[in-house]
Amino acid sequence: MGIQRWIFGxxxxxxxxxxxxxGAVGIATAAESSEDLRVKVTAEIGSVTVTHDGEKVVIKRNxxxxxxxxxxxxxTGRDCPPFCVQPMQLLPGVHTxxxxxxxxxxxxxxxxxxxxxxxxxxxxxxxxRGTIPSAENIPWTNLHREASTYDPFVVxxxxxxxxxxxxxxxxxxxxxxxxxVLFCNGPWCGQSPTNIRALVSMGYPADxxxxxxxxxxxxxVLGLTTVKP
Numbered sequence: 608m609g610i611q612r613w614i615f616g617x618x619x620x621x622x623x624x625x626x627x628x629x630g631a632v633g634i635a636t637a638a639e640s641s642e643d644l645r646v647k648v649t650a651e652i653g654s655v656t657v658t659h660d661g662e663k664v665v666i667k668r669n670x671x672x673x674x675x676x677x678x679x680x681x682x683t684g685r686d687c688p689p690f691c692v693q694p695m696q697l698l699p700g701v702h703t704x705x706x707x708x709x710x711x712x713x714x715x716x717x718x719x720x721x722x723x724x725x726x727x728x729x730x731x732x733x734x735x736r737g738t739i740p741s742a743e744n745i746p747w748t749n750l751h752r753e754a755s756t757y758d759p760f761v762v763x764x765x766x767x768x769x770x771x772x773x774x775x776x777x778x779x780x781x782x783x784x785x786x787x788v789l790f791c792n793g794p795w796c797g798q799s800p801t802n803i804r805a806l807v808s809m810g811y812p813a814d815x816x817x818x819x820x821x822x823x824x825x826x827x828v829l830g831l832t833t834v835k836p
Contacts, residue, residue: 646670646830648710655710657717657741659834664740666710669830680793680824690795693820697800700813704788706829709819712788713741723786723817724769728799737833739790739826744836745769747791747798750805766809781811788817793824 646668647653654667695703704712715721727734727742734744748754749761766772766779770787773780787806791798799818807813826833 644668644670648829648831649707652707652710655714655717657713659740660836664832664834666713666740666832674830676827680827685795687795689797691797692795693797693800695820697803697818697820698807698813700816701803701807702814702817703820704817705819705821706825706831709788712817716741721786723788726787726789726799726802728789728791728802729823730798733792735836737823737835739823740832740834742790745802747801747805751801752805762809770811772811779810781815784811784815786815786817787811788819790819790822793822794820796822796824 644653644667648655648668654665656663656665658664697703712721712723713725716723716725725739725742726745727738728745728747730746730748731744734742734746738744745765748756749758749765751757763774766784767774770781770784772784773782789799789802791800799822803816803818806816823833
């Protein structure tokens, strides 16, 4: 597992120019009509409004026909290993979702119909450079046993206080734990898969875990809104 630490360290160092994050970035009013958008997500979904750090943020696609993906997510020739393409089905029971499914989940959550944690599994330096609106940061290094910063007390705090698990006679009970939606940098990124595997190994129910496999790379490819925490 020592090499895995190197893999993710290389992931963090392998990008450049991230300060130039663009795309459809910004906070818009809830009154903004998706009917006015020329570039929609689907024929039925123009935009989705979520709450991020107490502010309403409209997630939509970039409307500039000349917009291009930022350089940080344009590279296609990363060495494998470590940057190997992740499988579509990560683990039995884990739900792999795309952008439309994610936006529909965020929309239902904003309407109060559903409750889940939306987790950016990248390290804080990447999270702070730009993330998907309403995501919160729980780095892969917090849950992975082989990470240099792993602390079982931190893991227990996350499971009990943030994920809603209970501990009975020294054993975690995940019956009432929250649904989790995780993502990282893209289909070749191993950070959210590492978090997911770690959680399942602890007994977290796989069917309560959703994985947005496309991550930040496909989010940027589609010109969708990002925010800086």
